[in-house]
Amino acid sequence: MQQLHYLGKQTLSMISGLGRAVILLVSAIVHVPNVxxxxxxxxxxxxxVGVxxxxIIIVSGTFIGMVLALQGYTILVGYGAEASLGPMVALSLLRELGPVVAGLLFAGRAGSALTAEIGLMKATEQLSSLEMMAIDPLRRIIAPRFWAGFISLPLLTAIFSMVGILGAHVVGxxxxxxxxxxxxxxxxxxxxxxxxxxxxxxKSIVFAFVVMWIAVYKGYDCEPTSEGISRATTSTVVQSSLLILCLDFILTALMFVK
Amino acid sequence: MKDMVSKKVELLVGLFVALGLAALLMLSVKVANSGFGAGGESYQLFAKFDNIGGLKVRSPIKIGGVVIGRVSNISLDDEDYTPVVTLDIKIQYNQLSEATSVAILTAGLLGEQYLGLQPGFVDDSVDTLQPGDYIEDTRPALVLEELIGQFLFSQGSGEE
Incomplete structure (x- = not known):
């Protein structure tokens, strides 16, 4: 009976959390933008968020490309197929490593910072103050952050893949x-x-959407205490990383398997 | 409101966006094969084979090693169930003769398979291939297992 009660409570809070997240998303991004x-x-x-x-994106991209070239070369040279080093590096970077690793780094670098920032704004009642001044915090605070991440991650992913390939070129x-x-x-x-x-x-657009949504929602919905902010920040990183990996599998299955 | 964003931040953001777009452009031009508007104009020919082996859609079509087009479709004929390959050939190579033969070849020992065209002669009795024509003279892919089978068979019959 106790377990059943607990399960029901968890399910309800999960569903209502999901509902709040969707309401946040819709009300933050569905309005006429004031240019x-x-x-x-x-x-x-x-x-x-981007600059x-x-x-971190350029440094890790370069090193991942260089490591891929080193490992790939030692394997391929055994078959006399080191000519395939270029496509091996480019395909693994473009298809998987670029979007996923850039997404993970982005969640750790930008997502966590956003959650902490918004959480602290809530804890120090800056969000309520904005509302008191008849400024919608969703438009003033949430929407620009969401869109900035949404624009940044695809660009960062392209940069990541490109410097990775250049790094592989240097090594190879x-x-x-x-x-x-x-x-x-x-x-x-x-x-x-x-x-x-x-x-x-x-892929990178999907990941950007996921990371940004989780980051702003966790910040906006966190418990307004220092402990709550730290918990929200942690769960932003954990949840968006896990979701990126799961979604990557699903997207790969949809895109590359016929 | 205007002065909220400093000039330096604006500059850096502009640099960031430009860098991202440049990376994207470089990926599509330098890393991918065709980039935008793949290929340009082309016309289509068809060829029937007994066996296409490992030929795939987008496999290259070559004359003397020069790529002149790509395979755009592979399907089975509705009536006699033989594979029909659709060849997308660049419009500039539209003077192929009807005596052209086509074979499925392999790049290297274990490489990918491609279509090799052997252009035939053109004179008064032989027309050029028109878009939509079938190439009559085709040679199927070599299948390694069949070759080994034939070899073993001929060995066996030789001993008797």
Whole structure:
């Protein structure tokens, strides 16, 4: 009986949480944007969400590309197939590693910061103050952050894949001695614009949506105490990371399996 | 309201967006094969094979190693159930003769399969292939198991 009671309570709170998240999302993004007032807010958020994530994305992208080239080379050279190094690196970066790792890093770097920021605004009653001044905090605070993340992550993913491939070029061509022409031409032969690059962008858009939604919802819905903020921040990172990995599997199954 | 965003932040955001778009552009031009508007104009020919082996949609079509088009569709004929391959060939190569033969070849020992065209001659008695025509002279893919089977069979019959 006790367990049943507990299960019911959990289910109800989960469903009502989901409902609040959907209401937040809809009321934050479904309204006519005010271009004159909204643009400076969006640019400010693009800076703190996108530009400040640039360094971690570029550094990790380069190193992941370099490691892929090293590992791939040692395996492929055994079959005399080191000419396939280019497509191997490009395809694994574009199809999987780019969107997923960039998404995970983005959740850790930008998602957690957003949750903590919004949570602290709530705890110090800045959100209520805004409401007192007849300013809708959803429009003023939530919407620009959501859109900034939504725009940033696909761009960051493209940058991640590109620097990864360049890093692989440095290791594969300049260090290990794969021919530069072979590296690029075999890659161009194998990589398809629609199948690989477009799907990479679609994946990153989906991940951006998920990470941003969870981040702003967790911040907006958190318990307004220091403990509540820390719990919300943790669960933003954990939940968006798990969801990115699950969704990646589903998207891969939909995109690449016929 | 206007001065809320400093010039430096605006500049950095502009740089970030430009960098992202440049990366996307570079991916589609330098990394992918065709980029936007894949291929340009093309016309279609058909060819029937006994066996297409490992030929796939988007496999290249080559004359003397030069790619002139790609396989756009593979299906079975409705009546006699033989594979019909649709060839998408660039419009600039529209003077192929009717005596052209087509074979399914393999790049290297274990590489991917492609269509190799052997252009025939053109004179008064032989027309050029029109869009939608079937190439009559086709050679099927070599299937390794069949080859081994034939080899073993001929070995066995030789001993008797």
């Amino acid at each position: 004159r007032k909204g643009t400076p807010l969006l640019i400010q958020q693009l800076y703190s 400040l994530s640039l360094l 061509v300049n260090w290990l001695g794969v021919d530069s022409g072979t590296f690029w031409s075999v890659m161009q032969e194998q990589v398809d614009f629609e199948k690989d690059i477009l799907n990479s962008v679609i």
